[in-house]
Amino acid sequence: MPAGAAVAGPLSTPRRIHPPAADASPSAHDDFVKQVRAYFKLRFDATKENGGRKPDMTAWGDCKKVFEIPRVHGHIPGVSVGDTFSGRGEAAAVGVHNMMMQGIDYANKSDDGSHEKGAYAVCLGGGYGDNEDNGEIVTYTGMGGQGSGNSKMQVRNQEMSKGNLALYRNFEKGTPVRLLRGKRDAFTNLITYVYDGLYNVVSYTFEASVASAQGTGAIGEVAPRVFKFKLLPVKGESKVSFLAPSFKRIGARFIERFVNAKIDKTTNMRKEILAAANDQSMEEPASPEPDWATVVVMDDLSKGAEPYPIRVVNDTGDGDLVGFKPLDVPFTYVATSVQGVEAKRSPTPISQRARETISKVAAATAQMDEKREDSHRRAFGTHHVNAVPSRRAYSLDGLLKQSSEEGLVETWDDGDAKHARAATGGDAGMTFHAHNESTFTARCIHPGLEVYKVSKEKGWGLRCRERILAGAYVCDYVGEVCLDSEREENSPELLSDEYIMSLDHYIHATEDNARMLLATTKMKEPAAVAAPAPYILYDLTGEDEDCENQVARAMPPPAPAASAADASTSTATTTKSPVEALEDYLLCLDAYKYGNVARYINTSDKESTNLILQPIFTSVVSSQASASGGAPDPSSMQFYRVALFATRDIAPLEELLYDYGDDYWVRLRKGDIRTSS
Numbered sequence: 215m216p217a218g219a220a221v222a223g224p225l226s227t228p229r230r231i232h233p234p235a236a237d238a239s240p241s242a243h244d245d246f247v248k249q250v251r252a253y254f255k256l257r258f259d260a261t262k263e264n265g266g267r268k269p270d271m272t273a274w275g276d277c278k279k280v281f282e283i284p285r286v287h288g289h290i291p292g293v294s295v296g297d298t299f300s301g302r303g304e305a306a307a308v309g310v311h312n313m314m315m316q317g318i319d320y321a322n323k324s325d326d327g328s329h330e331k332g333a334y335a336v337c338l339g340g341g342y343g344d345n346e347d348n349g350e351i352v353t354y355t356g357m358g359g360q361g362s363g364n365s366k367m368q369v370r371n372q373e374m375s376k377g378n379l380a381l382y383r384n385f386e387k388g389t390p391v392r393l394l395r396g397k398r399d400a401f402t403n404l405i406t407y408v409y410d411g412l413y414n415v416v417s418y419t420f421e422a423s424v425a426s427a428q429g430t431g432a433i434g435e436v437a438p439r440v441f442k443f444k445l446l447p448v449k450g451e452s453k454v455s456f457l458a459p460s461f462k463r464i465g466a467r468f469i470e471r472f473v474n475a476k477i478d479k480t481t482n483m484r485k486e487i488l489a490a491a492n493d494q495s496m497e498e499p500a501s502p503e504p505d506w507a508t509v510v511v512m513d514d515l516s517k518g519a520e521p522y523p524i525r526v527v528n529d530t531g532d533g534d535l536v537g538f539k540p541l542d543v544p545f546t547y548v549a550t551s552v553q554g555v556e557a558k559r560s561p562t563p564i565s566q567r568a569r570e571t572i573s574k575v576a577a578a579t580a581q582m583d584e585k586r587e588d589s590h591r592r593a594f595g596t597h598h599v600n601a602v603p604s605r606r607a608y609s610l611d612g613l614l615k616q617s618s619e620e621g622l623v624e625t626w627d628d629g630d631a632k633h634a635r636a637a638t639g640g641d642a643g644m645t646f647h648a649h650n651e652s653t654f655t656a657r658c659i660h661p662g663l664e665v666y667k668v669s670k671e672k673g674w675g676l677r678c679r680e681r682i683l684a685g686a687y688v689c690d691y692v693g694e695v696c697l698d699s700e701r702e703e704n705s706p707e708l709l710s711d712e713y714i715m716s717l718d719h720y721i722h723a724t725e726d727n728a729r730m731l732l733a734t735t736k737m738k739e740p741a742a743v744a745a746p747a748p749y750i751l752y753d754l755t756g757e758d759e760d761c762e763n764q765v766a767r768a769m770p771p772p773a774p775a776a777s778a779a780d781a782s783t784s785t786a787t788t789t790k791s792p793v794e795a796l797e798d799y800l801l802c803l804d805a806y807k808y809g810n811v812a813r814y815i816n817t818s819d820k821e822s823t824n825l826i827l828q829p830i831f832t833s834v835v836s837s838q839a840s841a842s843g844g845a846p847d848p849s850s851m852q853f854y855r856v857a858l859f860a861t862r863d864i865a866p867l868e869e870l871l872y873d874y875g876d877d878y879w880v881r882l883r884k885g886d887i888r889t890s891s
């Protein structure tokens with residue numbers, strides 16, 4: 215039977231009718247589609263009349279026996295953007311979306327290689343609680359991982375296969391998908407579907423599902439992850455139909471302008487950054503679009519925990535998601551450090567001890583307050599005392615301000631704006647200044663921070679899309695507070711070492727300091743501690759470039775031989791130096807499982823770093839204080855915030871780096887630390 219020939223009544227002997235050739239006239243295609251729809255209606259009504267179940271599906275099945283249903287990318291000839299369908303069956307019969315039971319219509323491998331180009335179509339109309347349809351921007355959730363029954367709960371991570379892989383190919387190859395939108399009518403309870411044309415897959419993420427029992431945001435609960443594909447309408451080939459939930463709010467004309475403006479803005483931003491990086495004039499003829507595709511792995515790593523979203527992107531072109539740690543480990547983003555998270559789940563010895571230490575620290579803070587000034591005088595010299603706490607630490611616009619004498623940052627006013635520049639002298643990273651939280655004005659992360667794939671060797675790193683001024687606060691190092699000595703129990707994997715920030719700025723400064731801390735925190739009786747050894751644990755002056763030597767010098771001197779009488783009563787503590795004794799109680803921030811954006815900051819040699827760490831005295835609420843109305847105790851030298859500041863102006867997209875310290879490089883060289891690759 216030639217294409218387009220009429221079908222006379224229900225067919226007892228099914229015959230396959232092929233669609234017209236691609237170059238046939240539009241009217242031939244229109245006729246074919248009309249014919250299919252007429253036959254569909256016939257079979258639908260007949261099934262319904264005979265009391266058959268699922269007439270939609272039956273009619274589709276009948277159509278398939280009679281007509282060859284087109285399997286092509288792009289528009290279906292004879293179907294116009296805006297055409298409506300009575301159900302999924304009718305849309306399937308004409309080939310707009312050929313899979314009735316699932317949202318993504320994709321080819322299998324036998325389909326003549328077209329699976330390589332990606333999915334044919336997607337259907338929006340319920341099913342995945344993670345879908346978002348804002349009209350101009352559609353977030354389409356991938357398939358798989360849902361529980362059985364009607365709950366639609368996400369119970370497992372989705373996999374990059376089948377429809378998800380197909381949509382990834384759309385993204386990769388730039389093949390648009392057809393979008394079928396469905397909406398249930400509140401009165402008739404019937405769903406109408408409309409063909410809204412072609413949409414591009416512009417990015418995708420792999421993130422925690424909100425439609426899961428665990429996706430409640432509770433700390434310690436890790437929701438299964440789903441793929442989310444962002445779709446934008448192809449200009450001139452699509453529409454945002456009345457079925458899109460936000461249609462009334464936005465209005466189609468605005469949508470078109472909005473979408474195009476958005477794309478232009480991104481392109482211009484890229485051009486600007488590239489031009490700045492290459493020091494090219496913006497007047498020069500536009501260079502061809504860079505050959506990179508930014509894979510937006512996540513729109514906001516913090517899931518709303520930070521005031522600014524933190525994008526995770528990969529523009530290396532390797533398209534590789536593997537190795538992005540939140541995908542590999544149960545990581546939870548937290549904006550401030552957490553205590554005893556493990557204990558909440560199961561009371562493990564580590565968190566128990568960590569909590570005891572924290573409360574001892576809190577209890578000792580009153581004494582600490584009195585002694586702080588004294589300790590700082592001993593640790594850092596007289597001129598630093600004034601900076602603890604110091605209202606002079608920040609300029610009016612919130613930049614960290616220090617005199618050049620203190621070797622950190624100096625500021626000046628050039629009349630128009632305040633600028634800050636790294637001081638030429640001094641070793642900023644090696645001088646520790648303490649600031650009281652009450653004088654610490656910048657409490658919010660720097661806008662524009664972005665986690666990105668640096669290289670295979672370094673793994674992921676942090677950069678900022680905006681210029682960071684010298685002295686500006688960037689973020690805190692945030693993690694799970696635990697005992698340094700027992701952190702292995704918390705994160706036994708070797709890699710966990712990568713995310714530890716030891717809170718040892720003070721005890722490693724001087725022996726005196728450690729002894730004072732030990733005494734005030736009453737963790738060990740000072741009498742039980744051996745006489746102080748006259749050495750500095752780490753060379754904080756940074757004068758000695760050979761870190762091997764520094765670590766060698768850092769080793770404690772051999773323990774004095776114990777006498778026979780001592781041996782009978784001696785314990786390990788009697789031979790420990792104050793620093794060693796205190797190390798058992800040293801706290802650290804472990805950002806392996808709980809952390810913030812700072813866990814992605816890589817290290818570099820001192821010359822190339824652009825950030826420094828600054829301890830900020832924080833407040834700990836002791837049990838005593840909570841009983842008396844929750845007034846926070848003053849902070850201590852053992853439990854403090856670690857803030858990161860810019861040491862110089864940092865250009866947009868420049869990697870943010872701080873010096874992990876000599877110990878890191880020594881351990882790296884010895885092979886104690888694995889790199890990310």
Ligand SMILES: C[S@@+](CC[C@H](N)C(=O)[O-])C[C@H]1O[C@@H](n2cnc3c(N)ncnc32)[C@H](O)[C@@H]1O
Pocket residue numbers: 539671672673674675711712713812813814815816817818887888889890891
């Ligand atoms: C706190 S993490 C930084 C984020 C890490 N790059 C990632 O992908 O998650 C520290 C780890 O990053 C890697 N790293 C940091 N700085 C590096 C550098 N300069 N060269 C190579 N690897 C580095 C090392 O594996 C290190 O243990």
